[in-house]
Amino acid sequence: MYSEKVMEHFTNPRNVGEIPDADGVGQVGNPVCGDIMRMYIKVRRGRIADIKFKTFGCGAAIATSSMVTELVKGKSVAEALEISNRTVAEALGGLPPHKMHCSNLAADALHRAIQDYLGKKKASGAEGRGARVGTRAGRPGRGGAAKQGRRWSGRRTGAQT
């Protein structure tokens, strides 16, 4: 089912954990889909200095989480934003078709973390804060996403959490 590379990352995932004083935190997924990925990043001089993840999910979810952390470490924020879910899947030697859409979201989580970081930077810099009511910087899993105004497209997840 899974490629050797996927199994290798699944068995020995890189960079598992949290970064308590992360510069950005991003989360995607929900238990209805089966996967939850949370990424923590530390940014130094515009580069991803450290990254860690926590994932609840299937083999693909864990392997893509691990892979994205490996791909991104040391990259500039701009370069990191160019890494797509597809890049990750390719780096893993491919994923089973039915896993491509559901469990291949680690890059999305990374992008959320970067947005969170950029948002916080902006906030701690000059601009106003009216748009960010109810979000507290640094609180895991909140942050950037709320700004997008995108929610759960009608799935009844609230009851399950």
Place this chain on the structure above:
Amino acid sequence: MYSEKVMEHFTNPRNVGEIPDADGVGQVGNPVCGDIMRMYIKVRRGRIADIKFKTFGCGAAIATSSMVTELVKGKSVAEALEISNRTVAEALGGLPPHKMHCSNLAADALHRAIQDYLGKKKASGAEGRGARVGTRAGRPGRGGAAKQGRRWSGRRTGAQT
């Protein structure tokens, strides 16, 4: 499929053959059905003194032909008329259900032969012959049946003979 008794009669059929100067000849069946049975009888003092058959047909047809000749030999004409297809099947220890109607007609052939005999006796006795145009006594396979006015119930057998 067949009982031992059926196979025994099929393998060693009794009374196969013709009686050239038969007192009565009766035939049933047609190749559409799959079986043709022809019975020849010799009657002496109201009893079946000799009987022979010729049969084109399946195992059941041959076995029932053989069995009926054995059952009837030495019996009075009246007793012979009481032997039914069912009696024959029972004497053989039963027949497969799908063979009961089609191949179990030996008693019918016997009855035809007896009718043929009785008809000829009558004819050679007193009564008129107007009803028997076209039949010659003693000609195998013709005779009694024509009198009944029963024909092929619409099956297209003529073309096949």
Place this chain on the structure above:
Amino acid sequence: MRRVYLDHAATTPVHPQVAKVAVQYMTETFGNPSSIHCFGREARQAVEGARATVASLIGAQPEEIYFTSGGTEADNLAIQGVALAAADGRGHIITSQVEHHAVLHTCEFLEKRGFDVTYLPVDGHGMVDPDQVARAIRKDTVLITVMLANNEVGTIQPIADIARLAREKGVPVHTDAVQAAGNIPVDVNRLGVDLMSLSSHKIYGPKGTGALYVRRGTRISPTVHGGAHERGLRAGTENVPGILAMAKASELAQAEMPQRMAHVARLRDRFLKGLMEKVPDVRLNGHPTARLPNNASVSVLYVEGESVLLNLDLQGIAASSGSACTSGRLEPSHVLVAMGIPHDISQGSLRFSFGRGNTEEDVDYVLEVLPSVIARLRAMSPLGPGKKQAGPAGGRAGAARGRG
């Protein structure tokens, strides 16, 4: 590496004696039962003997057994066959939300063809309420189909009660006994059902053979057309080796049933006790007592099932999450959903199903491996006791894309 197979609800290894029978009917008694010669008659006789053996497993008459290619075809034949035979090609069918897909998808197919279908809910143990069945019966109800034992959580349904109520209203009852027959005592007359699906490969027989029990007098039409095999209800050259093998498997199942049941129940209970002791936040799914003796379906909180299975697999242990038939898909099990289990919990559901070949050492090996697997994955998980899950605000861009 030690290999421990704990997925007997998905399929079982063929019993060596059963395989021997299959080979005999492939290479020696290989005739076509429709042939009138000796080769054919030997095969015919063997098939009719097998019919009697399978009938005896469920207390039926031999003429009430129709061999099929498996449980799925038996379910289809029962439901489509009764529906086809129904007066005007329309009508109402009652089933439950926890049926196998062989039943559910057949019902959905008939729905598209004009039938009405009621999918009854279940309680938190996965149990159907017979009174709800009775209340759902309409004038035009042509069939009630409720499974005997659930393949995923092992819950045994109150079929005898359902059938009694159905009989009062003259509605025939089908039960999918694929997981039950051969594993627990099953009797068509004590249950009072009119149709029952069986499968060989769940009871140490080969895949590709099953049977449908049809009580005499039940109106049913064939769905596969051709020769007059199986008394006109199921065309196709009989799978003689499969049928004979299924009969052998049934015979062994019947003979060894008490021992097998005690054996798997003992292992299952040892496993559950050990697991609950060693791992916090594990819940048993399904009914606490009215369940198959070999089924241990559990939900392990804060981890996802597949990742557990993969880790177990890496250490030689085979188990399942949800039913094997749907594990290629990512939807959470419809059975656990119907039982009202929240998604984050049902995602961590695992099914361990024990068999005659398992030993206490197998169980102890799993109890050694599984807790550390769970611990490792929990350490990796953003969920956990006390931790509040991120909730909607963590929404992902891909949510609208569905799930593959």
Place this chain on the structure above:
Amino acid sequence: MRRVYLDHAATTPVHPQVAKVAVQYMTETFGNPSSIHCFGREARQAVEGARATVASLIGAQPEEIYFTSGGTEADNLAIQGVALAAADGRGHIITSQVEHHAVLHTCEFLEKRGFDVTYLPVDGHGMVDPDQVARAIRKDTVLITVMLANNEVGTIQPIADIARLAREKGVPVHTDAVQAAGNIPVDVNRLGVDLMSLSSHKIYGPKGTGALYVRRGTRISPTVHGGAHERGLRAGTENVPGILAMAKASELAQAEMPQRMAHVARLRDRFLKGLMEKVPDVRLNGHPTARLPNNASVSVLYVEGESVLLNLDLQGIAASSGSACTSGRLEPSHVLVAMGIPHDISQGSLRFSFGRGNTEEDVDYVLEVLPSVIARLRAMSPLGPGKKQAGPAGGRAGAARGRG
């Protein structure tokens, strides 16, 4: 007693190598291909390998092969499946009068459900005229189904011509290749067909497994519903041992085809030559050249087939009259009737079908036994050369009763 099996068109003994494969996948690689663990993945990989092997036998792509429970189910799936997928559940189907009952009875079933069916006649050799097929095509024709080789008389149909004409009008073509594939070279692309039925037990594989070839892009719906097996077209746990065994049988058939064809043709010709020399009034049925190499269908005048078969059987020789699937019934073969063979002649039809295990000694033994059997039965028969048959006037009382 010597036993000589000359009924390979009815079924074949499983090749020992094939049986070995079946056992391996029953007892060792016994997993359910839907399971994600190692046991399941091994089974899945094996099934996909088997798919490629079977595909290669007929020049197809692996994804175009769907495993079924046999030839009958493949025929049903092809015809019912295409019909179901047709726009409004109605339409027109073209077939021939000499098809196997798996095709004919499926067409008759669809006729009852609102489809129109044209049953094309054949010539005296059992051959369909492609031009008649073309002329029969209507705007609403959804399928043409004509068999590749006839199971009874061995005639090989001009399927490539039929498919070419059908393609011009955009109508999909199904061919029942159960008797052909594995016994003669068959290529779906050279034939240009869209669907093709295969069966394992006619080529030294086990009963209970078959396959349907479906050209990519063909519109077809499932007829058995359940899990997402066979890419959604055929639900039910895969018959892994049967599928692997069918693949092994296909592989052997492909590898040994030239030798096998030459072998059976040589025996068949030796048999026919000897029979014609020794017994007067014997006619070959079917096409003189466009026929299966292993088929010798003959009509022996003045005797009835079953009585010959029984006598042969008593001496250990297995042959068939008409097709095995219908030999339990008394109707004269619909194939011979369609070919215009008079009933008294078709009643004496016999089919000898040769196989890889037969020898010249087998043929010589039959040539020793058969003439004396025929002579004995002819002596017992009221029919014969010169003798005029009694004809209608000999009518029997039971004629109106039908024939059981």
